[in-house]
């Protein structure tokens with residue numbers, strides 16, 4: 069028997085497919101976007117946020133530790149890093165392009181602030197310079213605060 073989906077069911081299925089695409093897009097390091105200021109490639113070099121497309125390979129030492137979004141969860145031996153989970157919980161992602169860099173910048177910020185023995189402030193969040201062209205900044209800030217509580 070052939071069953072037709074209702075318009076609402078088709079719309080819901082499409083939303084789920086788009087959500088999956090957005091989550092997939094948020095799980096891969098972006099290439100070469102530091103030059104235009106977006107910082108979508110943000111990764112960690114010895115725990116600090118860097119834009120790898122702006123770091124000459126010759127400047128790296130064999131002992132340097134490089135972590136990309138793909139390896140972030142491994143740093144906590146979980147399927148997802150707490151910041152990634154916070155991103156999902158707060159449904160941050162829109163198109164997803166900037167999100168790997170946003171998450172990596174957020175984790176580096178939270179670690180730095182914790183090392184300084186204090187809580188994250190609005191000034192700290194204002195200091196993040198990763199650009200989101202979809203304008204998800206409110207959800208990004210909420211997710212960073214939530215993720216920080218779990219780190």
Ligand code: FES
Nearest residue numbers: 163164200201202
């Ligand atoms: S979610 Fe689209 S650029 Fe940030």
